Amino acid sequence: MTTPRYNVLFLCTGNSARSIMAEALITSMSQGRLRGFSAGSRPGGVVNPFAIEQIRKLGYPLKTLRSKSWDEFAPPDAPKMDFIITVCDNAASEACPFWPGHPVSAHWGFEDPAAVAGSDDEKRRAFQKVFNQIQAKVQMLADLPDAMMEMSAVQHALQAIGNAPVNCANN
Secondary structure, eight states: OOOOOEEEEEEESSSSSHHHHHHHHHHHHTTTSEEEEEEESSOOSSOOHHHHHHHHTTTOOGGGOOOOBGGGGSSTTSOOOSEEEEOSHHHHHSOOOOOTTOOEEEEOOOOOGGGOOSOHHHHHHHHHHHHHHHHHHHHHHHTSOHHHHHHHHHHHHHHHHHHSOOOOOOO
């Protein structure tokens, strides 16, 4: 029996720090069970160098990370997401695209470390703090048993049943 694999999309506005760190963390920490993706409503186009510093500690392949629009995940041929998690309050309050497959969604609000003004050391500490917070939540998700993950499958099945046409001819 193979272990199920779930796709998780992390969203924030700029897709330069929090969502990027979450993408790397979930993929690194879940032993292949969860595959992370990230995107933003208004991507900045560049991954924050302080986020890269944190991710580098994981040994995660940095070349795979890029700032991108959430529109890349909306077309029918995009990877199907099982879970979509917003990691900033701005993205959580925006009108999101329609996500194929109707994934389960949640909001994990984290302070924006990129908004911290000050020295590089102060910025580095802010990124380390948020990275650790994201890491703790990602670990909780990675630790969920498959039965809990399958709740998503039940939600999808019920939705599909609700959308299915029914022909109830009288006999």
